[in-house]
Every structure is written in C-alpha cells, then in structure tokens.
Amino acid sequence: MIEEIDQPAAPKPGPEPDPVDQPAVLLKVERLTKRFEGLTANRDIDFEIPRYAIVSIIGPNGAGKTTFFNQLTGLTRPTSGTIEFDGTSVVGMAPHEVAELGIARTYQNIRLFSDMTVLANVMVGRHVRMKVQWYEAILGLPKVAREEEEVRVRSLELLALVGLRRRYEDELAKNLPYGDQRRLELARALASDPKLLLLDEPTAGMNPGETRQMTDLIARLRKELRLTILLIEHDMKVVMGVSERITVLDYGERIAEGSPEEIRTNPRVIEAYLGKQATA
Amino acid sequence: MQDLLNAPRLRRLAAFGAVGGVAALYLAMVGLVEAFKDRNVITGVVTLGAVMLLAVPLIAGYRAAIVPRDVTEGWTRSGLQRAVNGFVAGLIAGGMLGLLVFVGRAVDLRGVLISISPDLLDFLSFGLPRAGAAVAIAVVGGAVGTLGALLLISPPRIRAVITTGLLAVILISLSEPFIRPRLEQLDYTAISDFLYQAHGLTVPAAIAAFVAGIVGSALWAPARARVRQTVEAAPPERRRSIRNWTIVAALIGVLILPQVSGTFFAQVLVLIGLYLLLALGLNIVVGYAGLLDLGYVAFFAVGAYLTALLTSPDSSLGIGLPFFVALPIVMLGAGATGLLIGAPVLRLRGDYLAIVTLGFGEIARILFESEALRPWLGGVQGILGIPNPFPARIDLDIGVAHLVASGPQVLYYPILAFCMLAAFAANRLANSRVGRAWNAMREDESVAEATGVSTVNYKLLAFSLGATTGCLSGALFAVQLQSVFPGSFDVLVSITVLAVIILGGMGSIPGVVVGAIVLIGLPQLLREFAEYRLLVYGGVLVAMMLLRPEGLIPNRSRQRELHDAMDDEEEAEPPQPELAAQRGSA
Secondary structure: OOOOOOOOOOOOOOOOOOOOOOOOEEEEEEEEEEEEOOEEEEEEEEEEEEOOOEEEEEOOOOOOHHHHHHHHOOOOOOOEEEEEEOOEEOOOOOHHHHHHHOEEEOOOOOOOOOOOEHHHHHHHHOHHHOOOOHHHHHHOOHHHHHHHHHHHHHHHHHHHHOOOOOOOOOOEHHHOOHHHHHHHHHHHHHOOOOOEEEEEOOOOOOOHHHHHHHHHHHHHHHHHHOOEEEEEOOOHHHHHHHOOEEEEEEOOEEEEEEOHHHHHHOHHHHHHHHOHHHHO | OHHHHOHHHHHHHHHHHHHHHHHHHHHHHOOHHHHHOOOEEEOOOEEHHHHHHHHHHHHHHHHHOOOOOOOOOOOOOOHHHHHHHHHHHHHHHHHHHHHHHHHHHHOOHHHOOOOOOHHHHHHHHOOOOHHHHHHHHHHHHHHHHHHHHHHHHOOHHHHHHHHHHHHHHHHHHHOHHHHHHHHHHOOOHHHHHHHEEOOEEOHHHHHHHHHHHHHHHHHHHHHHHHHHHHHHHOOHHHHHHHHHHHHHHHHHHHHHHHHHHOHHHHHHHHHHHHHHHHHHHHHHHHHHOOOOOOOOHHHHHHHHHHHHHHHOOOOOOOOOOOHHHHHHHHHHHHHHHHHHHHHHHOOOOHHHHHHHHHHHHHHHHHHHHOOOOHHHHOHHHOEOOOOOOOOOEEEEEOOOOEEEEEOHHHHHHHHHHHHHHHHHHHHHHHOOHHHHHHHHHHHOHHHHHHHOOOHHHHHHHHHHHHHHHHHHHHHHHHHHHOOEOHHHOOHHHHHHHHHHHHHHOOOOHHHHHHHHHHHHHHHHHOHHHHHHHHHHHHHHHHHHHHHOOOOOOOOOHHHHHHHHHHHHHOOOOOOOHHHHHHHHHO
16 A cells, blocks of 8 residues: 555654653554444554643544544454553453543533433543442442542532532533533543543534633643543634644545644645645 | 303313213223222212212313413303313213213123123113213213312312312222221221221211311321421431431331231231332342343242242252251342343343343243253242241230231331341442442443443443342242242233332332332222233323323432532532633633
C-alpha cells in the first residue's frame, strides 16, 4: 500500500512536562484496522497522544472517528493493530478493564443513567476505584460507610468542578437541562480518576455561549486534574482553540496530523471537507 | 331538557354509559357475578355480586358528572344538570345489562356464553318478567348513576365519610373468614353472632361497621396531622428516638400478629411470607439489576428439592440431615444454580432474556417431573417425609402472657426471620456500590460496562443472590408441606412473584411487602375468587400500568430522605458565586 499520510511532526512535549520518569507518550496506536463485513471503518491508523496534551480527531461524518474511540475503550475489538495505553496493551480487554486502567469517555448522544440521581451517576463513575465487596456491604462493615462517604464528598466536589449547581445532586439525571447533562456526563467520567479522557463531541447541540464555557472547562480540567484529553469534534472553532495536535480521518484513513495551524492549511484536509473543487 | 339534546354532551355521556355497560356485561359474562352472587355482604340485603354490579353505574355516574376542563357549550356546573348526567350514564350502563337479560330470557345464550346461566338471569331479574326486568335494571342503573353524581357534587367531607363507611362495611364483611373463626375460638360467640350471619354481616352489624368507619376516619385524619406536627416540631435526636420506638412497636405488632389473629390467618401470613421471600429475591434480579427473569420458580424448586433430598430420610440420598445443617448447603447449591442459569444468558437482553429464562423455569419443572430422574427426585410423586424442624406447638408462659402457638403460627416466625434478613441484606446492597452498579446496568448496560462496572460479574452476582433468597423460600415451603411435588413449581409462581414486584414498585422493599400482602393475602379473603385470580391479576396489572406504572410504593422515598438530610445539614450554605455568574452569562 502506498503511504500517503503526511509525515507527522515529532510529538511535542505536553504543556507541563512531568518530573517523574514516565514515558512521554500516554497512548500509542499502531496500524489499527477495523473491518466490518465489507466496510473498512479504520485502516492502518497510526496515532499517539503525548501525556498531558489535548489532541483532537476530526473528519467528515462516517470517517471512522467513533469506531476509533470504541476500539480505544474496548467496546469494539480491532481487526488488527495495537493499542498501547501507558505501557499496557488494551486490545482484547473488556471495557470495564480499560476503564480501570484509566480511560474514561463521554458520548456523542448523551448517555446518562437517566433514572438515577445526579449524585448516583457520578458515584457509579467512581465504581472502579471503590473496593467494597457485596458481602462487606451486607455486613455493613465500618469501611463501607467510610468509603461511601469519601466517594460522596469527592463526587460532590466533581459536580462543583464541572459547574453543576448545588442542590442538583438528588435530582434525577433525566430532569437536568441539556447542557447540565453534558456536564454531568463529564463529572461521571472524571470520577474514575482517568489518565486519559475521551470526549465525543462535547459541544454538540450547544449554543455559542455554552460551547465557549465547555471549551474553557476542558482546558481548565486538563490543568487542574493533569489530564490527557482526546476530543472528537465537529466544531472547528473548538478544535482549533483547544487542541495542541489534530489528526484528520477520512474514509477510515488518517490523512493528516499536525498542529492546528498545519491542519488549517493542509490541502488534503480542505479537500476532504470542502470537496475537490476547493483545492483546484 | 333542551341541553340534554346537546350533541357533544350526549355523546360524552353515552361514552361513559357504554364503558360502564361493557364493564357490567363483562363481569356478568365471565361469570364473576354468578360466582359472587351468593356471597353475602349484608345478609338478606346485598351480595358481593350485586355490589360489583352496582359499583359500575356508580363509577360511571360519578365520572359522567365531572364537567370537562375545557367546558364546551351545553355544560353547566349546575347540580341538577350533573345529576342528570349521572342518571343518563347509569341508565345507559344499566340498560345494556338489561338488554342482556331481555335477550337472555328469550334466547338461550348458553351455547355461546356459558356463564349466562338461568341462575344469573334470575339473580338479575328481581323476579320480574323479561321486559320488566330489563327496564328495572336500567332504572336501578340510572338511580345508582345519579347517586354517583350526587357523591361527586357533595362536599368533600361528606364524600369521604360515605366512601370510608361503605368501604368499612365491605372490608369487615369480607374479612369474615378471618374474624369469625377467631372470635369463636376465643369464645366470643356472642360478638360473632351479632356480626355475621350466613357469611355476611347482619343489618345492625352493617350499620355499626358503617358508623365505625365514619368515626374512625373522622378521628384518624386530625390525629395523623397532630402526630406529624409533633414529630416535625421535635428536635432531631428526639425524632430519631420516635422513629426507633415506632420500629420497635411495629416489630412487636408483627411478632404477636399470628397470636392475635388465630391459625387460619397465620396460614395466610405464612403464604404471604413465602411469596414475600421469593419477591425479595426476584427484586434483586429484576428490580435492582433489571434482568427480567421469568424462570425464577426454578430457584424456589431447587431450594425445596435440595431441602427434601438432604433432610428427608425417605429421599434417594436418605441421609436425613438436620434442617439447619442442610440449609447452608441448600443455599450454596441454589447460588450455584443461579450461576449456572445466569452464565449462558449473560449476553441476552430484555425480551430475549425473559424468554430464555422462561424456558429454564419450565426445564427445571420438567426435570423434576421426569421419569429418567425418578430414582433420585421421585418423579411426579415427589419426595415425602421431610421432617419439620420447628416444634409443632409452642407453649410459653412468661408471667404476663401465656403464649400458645401451633402449626402455621410457629412456622410464621422462621419465615418472618428470613424475610427480615433478606430485606435487610437487600436494603444494604441497594444502598452500596453494588446496588448502584446494578442500577447503572439496568439503565444502560454498555455505558455501565464502559464506566467500569463488570457487567458479567454483577449479572452473575444478581442471579446467584436472587437464587439464594428464592431457595430459602423453597426450603421453608418444603418444610411446611413436609413433602415436595413438581406440580408446585409451575410457571405461574414466577408470574405471580413478578406481579407482586410490579404492583408494589420495582426495586422498592416496602413496595414488595405491600405487593405481597395485596396480591397474595387479599385473594384469601374471597374463596370464590380462586378461579378468577389470574383474570384479576391481569386486570390489576393493566390498571397499574395505566394509573401508576411506578408501583404502589415506588422506590423514590430514599431520595426524599437523602434530600431532607442534606437540607438539614447545609441550609446556610450560599450558592457558589462563580457558577452563578457562569450560568448568567450562558
């Protein structure tokens, strides 16, 4: 196969180089391919995310972005290729094991536990970091109440961090306004103390004001929680404003990778988005 | 009378009347009226069959007298017009039933509608010839419909008084099978003779019951308000101690219940308890984890058969272990069965899971019935000779009281203990990491998995804990009958237990308790009811789905509690200014 991909620039170090001796690359994907009968959703994708970076994946509808996400989180098993997260291969892992490793995600179409309270939604997010077993819960050991209280306090902090008003926590998730549901989903993802946060179109359906708030929030979260963030986004303003690196997918293949400035001027990207005439 | 001819209004009244008429015809045609026509409510005055039929035009009249919100032309709020509305609706409903009598007298309908028996027609005709009978029924319908309308127009207080009075009469009358034997057992024959005659209330007793109902309800409302006021005004520690004392009082009440009510009632309590235990187990699977298991009876059967095998000296094992030695083994065995049934259905969701588990339940019953396994499980004959580990009779003299308990009155206590244990454990689980994981799985399985819940483990955990609870019920059931037969483990048990949960409120322990009392206990009041049990279950479930899909006592109170606790603690905290500003800019 002819390699047509633009040569990726050497990965820049994240904004806050980590003092501890950790590999600079948090997620490394090599030659990832996913075929659904007849349809190749992802073909030979190479991709990496430097630690503490905000990276975006863009591409027209049907470019294979969500399939890519689903493979990272263990929801879909790749046909071939490797995914290495923080030194561990996640290929073949169950989604909950991937979550335990430290990858959390949000969904393009909000998927909350709608008949549970706001607080319970966040506390479920914390599930992987909790240790109480079922028999301990029945026996009501003191550590059960202790852990429960710790998690409750932590969850309330997270709700405040994503900007959900107090007194919301006992409301059912489905009763929240749209923008707040997005924030809640974010809080749920954060509750598992992820190293890598995957955001699938976090500003979809938001007005410009809300979008700006969400963008600010993403930047702030990265700084305060020392997160690495991977975004799928349609809104170019969001992508250009917040990401350090951008990868462009089209028809399941990576057609470009680079800084926002490089992507903005890349002829293949313009072609993919606007059609051939635009470049001619 | 010109407004009566107003078309939309007449159409609406006709609709109410027709719905009532269909209801009355249905009651008559399925044989319910005939089944209950000899069950006296007030002896010599009114039977249950008549009460059922009269309720139809009453409700039709009541509904017809409600003025629609978007008042259209021709509707007024005048009392006369509303009474006329009630009359018309009742008349139509009664007229439809009258038509049945008219036709039924002329043509033999029994070839098609076997329940339209001469007995039923006699019952409906007031001894009149057919035309007269039809008219009489319509007129009675109209009159009762008018009463329904008057009930609506009357001030709320009066309405409440009449309704509670009537309900008291019906309830006391229907409780006859419980109350009468007990009174006679206690040598209060004079009271029992005053109250009941030919399985119905006597006229003076009916009047007394009506008055008692009114007085009781009149005293109840202000008393309750005063108690609530006192409790709300009390400081938190005091409130807590009040709550604790209420729990103690309730516990004492539950403990002495079979003593007070006698053996027949205790038998009913035992039945309720067995179903409650099953429902508490199924509630974990269906209510918490959202796995629709229609084969739950399998675990009931496994519990019963394992107990029989291990404890009966007549079983194929013939080891005759003591019950309490066998019980842990039974629980482990049932837990393992839960895993066994759970494992192959892990990938199934919703309807598919329901169908496969339904199959498993039937497979279990057929295995227990099978000739091939007969040397071990006894086939259709089952296993006999299961010893009862509980004393047949307790005679306890503790100075202040002399307690005597026998049969079901004794068995009641271990069942109660297991129910309380199961409820306690389920409640603890529900409010823990485990319960949250289950709920998350119920809400959205793949998101729960991606959030970090091992759905495989939690499904298996739900299945095996549910199985363990269900097997306890089976074990006690085997002990109660001292034998097990495959016929007891019919798919209807699964359906009934599910109905208990749905009626009470999925995932709500108080709901499950109420569901078991209503669905298992109440039918025992009406011996004639047995044949129509499933019909009524179906009707109740449809009504629940329409009127109150979340169940009688939905699982929402916990939130309210949490909420109140938070309010107490954090009343003074101001809203966060930064966030408020953020919202403002949005």
